[in-house]
Amino acid sequence: MLTAILLGFLFALFLVFAGKYFKGRLAVVSALIPLSLFIYFASFIPRIASGEVVTSNYEWVPSFGVNLGFSLDGLSLLFSLMITGIGFLVYVYTSSYLKNHQYLDRFYAYLSVFMGAMLGLVLSDNIISMFVFWELTSISSFFLIGFNNTSEASRKSALTALGITGFGGFSLLAGALLLGSMTGTYSIIEMMTMKEALAGHEFYILAVIFIFGAAFTKSAQFPFHFWLPGAMKAPTPVSTYLHSATMVKAGVYLLMRFTPVLGDTNFWNTTLIVVGAITMLYSAVHTLFRTDLKGVLAYSTISALGILVFLIGLGSQGAFLAAAVFIIVHALYKATLFLVTGIIDHQAGTRNVTVLAGLRKVMMPVAVAGFLAAISSAGIPPSIGFLGKELTYEASTHSTGMVILIVAAIVLTKILLLYAGFVAGIKPFTGKLPEKFTKVTMPGPLMWVPPLLLAILGIVFGIFPSLIESSLVKPVVTALGKDASDIHLALWHGFNTVLILSIITIAVGILLYFILKPSEKLENRIGKLEPVSPESILNKLTYFFGVFSKFWTNVFQNGYLRNYVTTIVLFLVILVGYIFIGNSRLVIDHTKLSQITAYELAVTIILIAGVFYTVFTRSRIGAVAAMGVVGLAICLLFVFYSAPDLAMTQFSIDTLTVILFVLVLYRLPKYLVLSDYKMRIRDGILSLTFGGLISLLALQVLAEPVNSDVGDFYAKNAYIMAHGKNVVNVILVDFRGTDTLIEISVLAIAAIGVYGLLKLRVKSSDRPN
Amino acid sequence: MEILFAIIIGVLYAAGIYMILRRSLVKLIIGIILLGNGANLLIFLLGRITEGAPPIIPEESKVFLEAYADPVPQALILTAIVISFGLQSFAIILVKRAHKVVKTDDLDEMNATDEDS
Numbered sequence: 023m024l025t026a027i028l029l030g031f032l033f034a035l036f037l038v039f040a041g042k043y044f045k046g047r048l049a050v051v052s053a054l055i056p057l058s059l060f061i062y063f064a065s066f067i068p069r070i071a072s073g074e075v076v077t078s079n080y081e082w083v084p085s086f087g088v089n090l091g092f093s094l095d096g097l098s099l100l101f102s103l104m105i106t107g108i109g110f111l112v113y114v115y116t117s118s119y120l121k122n123h124q125y126l127d128r129f130y131a132y133l134s135v136f137m138g139a140m141l142g143l144v145l146s147d148n149i150i151s152m153f154v155f156w157e158l159t160s161i162s163s164f165f166l167i168g169f170n171n172t173s174e175a176s177r178k179s180a181l182t183a184l185g186i187t188g189f190g191g192f193s194l195l196a197g198a199l200l201l202g203s204m205t206g207t208y209s210i211i212e213m214m215t216m217k218e219a220l221a222g223h224e225f226y227i228l229a230v231i232f233i234f235g236a237a238f239t240k241s242a243q244f245p246f247h248f249w250l251p252g253a254m255k256a257p258t259p260v261s262t263y264l265h266s267a268t269m270v271k272a273g274v275y276l277l278m279r280f281t282p283v284l285g286d287t288n289f290w291n292t293t294l295i296v297v298g299a300i301t302m303l304y305s306a307v308h309t310l311f312r313t314d315l316k317g318v319l320a321y322s323t324i325s326a327l328g329i330l331v332f333l334i335g336l337g338s339q340g341a342f343l344a345a346a347v348f349i350i351v352h353a354l355y356k357a358t359l360f361l362v363t364g365i366i367d368h369q370a371g372t373r374n375v376t377v378l379a380g381l382r383k384v385m386m387p388v389a390v391a392g393f394l395a396a397i398s399s400a401g402i403p404p405s406i407g408f409l410g411k412e413l414t415y416e417a418s419t420h421s422t423g424m425v426i427l428i429v430a431a432i433v434l435t436k437i438l439l440l441y442a443g444f445v446a447g448i449k450p451f452t453g454k455l456p457e458k459f460t461k462v463t464m465p466g467p468l469m470w471v472p473p474l475l476l477a478i479l480g481i482v483f484g485i486f487p488s489l490i491e492s493s494l495v496k497p498v499v500t501a502l503g504k505d506a507s508d509i510h511l512a513l514w515h516g517f518n519t520v521l522i523l524s525i526i527t528i529a530v531g532i533l534l535y536f537i538l539k540p541s542e543k544l545e546n547r548i549g550k551l552e553p554v555s556p557e558s559i560l561n562k563l564t565y566f567f568g569v570f571s572k573f574w575t576n577v578f579q580n581g582y583l584r585n586y587v588t589t590i591v592l593f594l595v596i597l598v599g600y601i602f603i604g605n606s607r608l609v610i611d612h613t614k615l616s617q618i619t620a621y622e623l624a625v626t627i628i629l630i631a632g633v634f635y636t637v638f639t640r641s642r643i644g645a646v647a648a649m650g651v652v653g654l655a656i657c658l659l660f661v662f663y664s665a666p667d668l669a670m671t672q673f674s675i676d677t678l679t680v681i682l683f684v685l686v687l688y689r690l691p692k693y694l695v696l697s698d699y700k701m702r703i704r705d706g707i708l709s710l711t712f713g714g715l716i717s718l719l720a721l722q723v724l725a726e727p728v729n730s731d732v733g734d735f736y737a738k739n740a741y742i743m744a745h746g747k748n749v750v751n752v753i754l755v756d757f758r759g760t761d762t763l764i765e766i767s768v769l770a771i772a773a774i775g776v777y778g779l780l781k782l783r784v785k786s787s788d789r790p791n
Numbered sequence: 792m793e794i795l796f797a798i799i800i801g802v803l804y805a806a807g808i809y810m811i812l813r814r815s816l817v818k819l820i821i822g823i824i825l826l827g828n829g830a831n832l833l834i835f836l837l838g839r840i841t842e843g844a845p846p847i848i849p850e851e852s853k854v855f856l857e858a859y860a861d862p863v864p865q866a867l868i869l870t871a872i873v874i875s876f877g878l879q880s881f882a883i884i885l886v887k888r889a890h891k892v893v894k895t896d897d898l899d900e901m902n903a904t905d906e907d908s
Contacts, residue, residue: 583819584812591808616792616842626795633806636821649821652803656828659796663840664860666847671869675876679824682880686887705812713805716833717797723837724793730839733861737846738854740862747848749862754869765870772877776884 023078023092026062027145029055030138034131041127049121050468052130053113056137060106063099067493070099073500077147077211086150087208093147096497100346101144101275103494104267104353109137111472115361116259118468119368129169133263136162140268144275148208149198156194156236156272160187163269167256179252182557186249190239194276197232200225201283213283214503221287230284233276234293241273241327244301248557251320258364261316265323266357271349274330278345282503286337294335299431302328306438311547313540315363315373315446319356322399322442325435326352332432333414336421339504344413346498347511350490351398351410354480358395359446361473362388366450368469370462375445375540380455384462387470389451394477396447398484400440402528406484409511411436411527415520433527440531445540487511588705591712599715602722622662629655642687650680667750796836803829814897816886820879827875831868838864 033055037044044052066076080090094102113133120126139162142155161184168180202208204223205216213220220226237243242250250270254261264270277294284290305324312318326348333345365388366381367373382389394405401411414436418428464470483490491511499506578589632651639645653676660669736757737749746752754762803825810822838861846862848855 584814587808587811615794616840618792618795622792622795626799629799630802633802633825636825637806637809642817645817645821649824652825652828656832659799659832660835663835663842664845665835665865665868666845668835668865668868668872671872675872679876679879682883686883705809709805709807709809709812712808713801713803716804716829717801720797720800720833720836721794724797724839728839730861730863733838733846733863736862737848737859741848741853747850749846749848749859750865750869753862753866758866761870765874768874769877772881775881779881779884779888782888 023076023094023145024080024090026059027092027138027142029059030134030136030141034134034138037127037131037134041131044130045122045126049117049126049130050114052134053110053117055134056106056109056113059137059141060103060110063094063102063106066094066099070094070096070497071492073497075211082151087202088150089148089208090151091147091209092145093211094145095501096494096499097275097278097501098144100349100494100498101271102141104271104349105137105140105144108263108267108353108357108476109133111357111361111476112259112263114468115262115364115472116257118466119259119364120257125169129166129257132162132165132169133260136166136263136268140272143272147210149194149201149210150208152210153191153195153198156240157188157191159269159272160184160191163187163253163264166260166264167253169257169260170255173255176255179249179255183249183253186239186246190236190246190273193232193235193239197229197236200229200232204229210279210283217283217286220284226284226287227289230287230290230293233280233284234297237273237276237331238297239273240276241270241331242301242324243273243297243328243331244304245556247301247305247324248555248560250324251317252557254314254316254320258316258360258367261319262357262360262364265320266360267353270323270327271330271353274327274334274345274349277331277334278342278498278502281334281337281342282501285334285503291335291337294331295428296335298328298330298332298335299428300328301325302332302435303431304328306435306442309438309442309445310538310540313374313376313542315366315375315378315450316360318375318442318446318540319359319363322439322446323356325439325442326356329414329432329435333417336417336428338417338420339499339506339509340413340420341417342499342502342504343495343506343509344410344417346495347406347413347490348410350483350494351407351480354476354483355395355398355405355407355443355447358391358473358476358480359399359443361469361476362392362395363446365465365469365473369465370459375449376542377456378450378459379453380451381459381462382451383455384459385464385470387474388465391470391473391477392447392451394447394481395473396443398477398480399443399447400528400531401436401524404481404484406480406487408524409484409487411524412520415523419519419523429523433523436527437531437534440527441534441538444531444535449540584705588708591708595708595712595715598719599711602715602718622659625655625658625662629659643684646680646683646687649683650676653679665750667748793836793840796832796840800829800832800836803832816890820882820886823882824875824879827871827879831871834864834868834871 033052069076076094078092082088082090113130116126116129116133120129123129136159139155139158143152143159146152146155164180164184167183168177170176198208201213201220204220204225205213207213220229223229239246242248250265253264256264302325305321305328308321309318309325312321330345330348330352333341333348335341363373365385366378369385370378370381372378398405398407401407414432415429418432419425421428488511491509495511496506496509499509629652632648632655635648636645636652639648653672657669657672657676660666660672736753740746740749740752744752744756746756807822807824807826807829810818810825813819813822841858841860844857844859846859846865
């Protein structure tokens with residue numbers, strides 16, 4: 023199974039090297055990859071249908087409990103077949119659609135990575151590896167959406183999609199880690215056994231919110247829906263693949279996958295119903311106002327996703343059945359409509375539905391595909407769409423509570439979707455062929471066969487629902503944790519409420535199609551609502567974030583060293599001062615302190631005087647000399663307090679520094695006073711506060727006990743282990759010899775730097791004016 | 792004496808920060824040196840100061856027979872002094888070069904790259 027998932031990635035890698043051979047006629051050969059995967063997964067149908075769950079486990083990071091654990095059940099199988107099946111048709115279609123495109127090989131590589139990631143996502147049993155594949159789909163879809171990278175709109179919408187779905191990815195990771203710590207496992211199968219405990223867990227709501235965050239962003243639920251219409255900037259095969267069967271369904275898949283783990287609670291069901299209902303209605307209404315065919319399809323896709331989320335929210339066996347069937351229905355007709363739109367765009371050069379008409383005269387097979395898909399989308403018998411719609415209505419009429427509202431919402435959505443399907447699938451082909459389209463020609467069979475095949479499948483499954491009943495649909499319901507044994511799919515359900523609702527839907531929908539013509543006027547009208555749409559709000563937020571960051575940067579990263587230092591010191595003073603004042607118990611134990619002798623006092627006075635002279639003198643040489651005095655005074659302090667090595671080092675270094683200073687002094691800038699009086703006072707207060715704080719801290723620390731274990735170790739072993747009697751030296755050259763070696767290297771680097779700077783000749787042309 | 796030490800450290804820190812906050816390049820270097828000295832003394836003090844007992848094992852013995860100063864802070868400070876010398880010498884030469892090239896001693900005039908100025 024791992025090989026099957028990795029095949030896409032391997033092929034992409036292969037294309038990096040052998041891409042140039044796949045640009046021309048050979049491109050279609052790459053479709054063998056999804057085809058073979060489709061056959062591979064299809065071979066599992068009998069095993070899965072008999073109720074088996076195929077699992078395989080590869081250790082990845084066992085210490086973290088992260089394994090490449092895969093499990094194939096009804097749900098995964100349905101998605102795998104859609105991913106590879108529709109993937110195959112998209113591969114074939116693309117070879118003609120993007121024929122001789124400069125970056126066709128790149129396109130196939132992205133597509134293959136995406137397919138592999140999707141397969142990994144739907145097959146993962148381990149949530150962490152699921153997260154990894156989830157992110158891979160986001161990243162590869164970013165490249166696919168932004169494939170026309172010369173267009174700014176395309177890049178922008180790719181970025182929006184990545185931003186929104188990336189946010190969802192974070193949410194999924196948070197949810198995964200939280201669930202992992204709640205259950206002690208990352209395996210979803212194992213989590214299912216802890217369903218009761220999870221529902222009562224104090225973090226249950228939080229975990230559900232994280233999972234919802236991931237699912238809603240990926241599946242473009244309101245208010246995260248806006249990336250999906252933007253993603254229509256992608257080449258049509260990408261839209262087909264991403265929006266009919268894969269990417270956007272990943273969120274739906276996630277919800278279904280977690281239904282047996284987190285579902286069946288009030289919070290879970292209500293949220294899904296509400297969000298799903300808002301999304302399906304909101305975007306179904308939007309389809310009325312679109313003139314771009316892909317815009318219509320984008321909004322109808324969001325609406326369909328809303329229906330799925332809504333059905334998962336209903337949570338009954340009937341609802342899951344409806345969802346399973348509707349996923350198949352939607353994948354079939356939406357992929358067809360997208361492919362048809364792509365053909366129209368490719369051949370006629372426009373997707374504007376207000377000018378398209380009569381194309382059946384020039385491309386009959388495409389018109390047939392469009393018509394059949396529209397029938398299926400409208401839910402008119404004998405298509406499988408009818409079956410899907412009936413089941414959806416059935417599930418909503420049997421919902422618990424607010425039945426009228428729920429049924430009304432779903433019927434209204436279906437009416438509007440019927441309109442959308444007709445606009446996309448029928449409108450461009452009916453009526454009189456305009457003059458300018460008479461020269462439009464049929465595309466090659468590689469392009470028109472895939473949509474026609476899908477459309478015909480939609481009808482065949484409708485007439486013979488037993489084809490998918492036990493092979494695909496029942497295992498999905500089982501995987502969602504419901505008993506599926508009494509399910510029987512049939513086109514004719516008898517004369518009942520559901521049928522009446524169906525008839526109303528079809529009648530009103532068709533009426534709407536004839537009354538309402540898509541027009542730019544309508545599109546402009548909805549454009550006025552743009553400023554309050556979630557997208558504009560987000561854009562404004564990002565804009566303000568940018569302004570704020572700029573302000574922040576200008577204030578804090580202003581390029582003045584002293585401002586940085588002031589900020590750091592001030593922050594430190596406030597922070598440490600606050601803690602200090604709150605917890606101070608400054609007790610100085612005089613008995614422990616050593617006595618002050620006269621010569622020590624004298625050295626101290628010299629030292630402080632030296633510091634003051636250094637700070638306040640106006641002569642450079644005076645300052646350097648005073649600094650030398652300070653260094654020598656410190657040297658004496660080291661002598662008094664048992665540090666002969668330090669004294670020697672300090673003495674030589676201090677001398678060297680002073681010499682170096684004096685040597686270059688005549689070339690050094692003047693010892694200027696650049697700050698005004700006020701600023702010096704301000705800096706003085708700040709420095710004195712800081713210095714005082716350090717003094718107090720030092721005294722405070724002295725009151726604490728000291729641990730000298732390390733020192734004792736060195737002292738004890740200096741002679742025994744290292745045969746040296748000067749412990750400080752032994753530490754430096756023996757115990758910590760490597761550190762000293764590195765220190766010497768640092769000095770050597772500094773020396774090279776000094777040498778380089780001295781020898782560097784700056785050409786006059788390099789000098790700034 | 793510890794109190795005097797603490798005062799010295801405070802003075803060195805204050806002077807160091809004050810000098811770093813000035814706009815003159817030379818003062819910046821002097822500030823860094825003073826601050827470094829303050830930090831060294833701080834480590835020295837916090838390792839507890841001991842009078843007249845250097846951490847050197849007596850000639851005739853293999854181990855210490857009486858109290859001795861903690862050698863670890865001393866080793867640390869020794870390293871710090873040497874490294875700070877590397878820093879100081881590099882900084883001094885760098886300032887000299889910078890002054891020669893851009894002809895200013897004002898740090899505030901050095902905060903832009905060539906393109907911006």
